[in-house]
Amino acid sequence: QVQLQESGPGLVKPSETLSLTCAVSGYSISSGYYWGWIRQPPGKGLEWIGSIYHSGSTYYNPSLKSRVTISVDTSKNQFSLKLSSVTAADTAVYYCAREHSSSYYFDYWGQGTLVTVSS
């Protein structure tokens, strides 16, 4: 059973960098698939942030690309998200998920973690 678990600070100050990690169990990241980040502001819809392959190949949402970095650590079977220069608009529940490459759908999701941007 594939399981994903997000972790990281729940509160980030404006202009700082948001950092989250997604630990994967039940499946080796090195075996394939893309691994993605999606966010959901309170009371609003889903927004895809970006995705990474085990090789390190990435693709990002063009609207966030200048601020986003996604990396992978296959030795720890986890991948990470960094979002720089955050504002209150970046307050959201952040989800990590497994993505089927070439079909672009997410079949396993983490439970999500709320990150609030506030001073």
Add this chain to the structure above:
Amino acid sequence: QSALTQPASVSGSPGQSITISCTGTSSDVGSYNLVSWYQQHPGKAPKLMIYEVSKRPSGVSNRFSGSKSGNTASLTISGLQAEDEADYYCCSYAGSSTFEVFGTGTKVTVL
């Protein structure tokens, strides 16, 4: 790239069928058979219900079905049940520059 357009809400009585539309453009929904649908209950993570327009993952009820015509994809829930009350989101591949875009979301209410 704008979000795909979904109706804000759809309702139906138990046992009825409802359909949720997801309207995009010729650059996303209209160009690729790569539409997926997700169900989200309050406070929970989204759950994959349909992928590649009409395919159902193992374990998803056959009461859920997907289709596409032109720039609009649809999710139909037949034999509506109380447990189907949730938010539903579509998502489409939108090419190698934009990649993926979600819909605005639809709240399904079982009357």
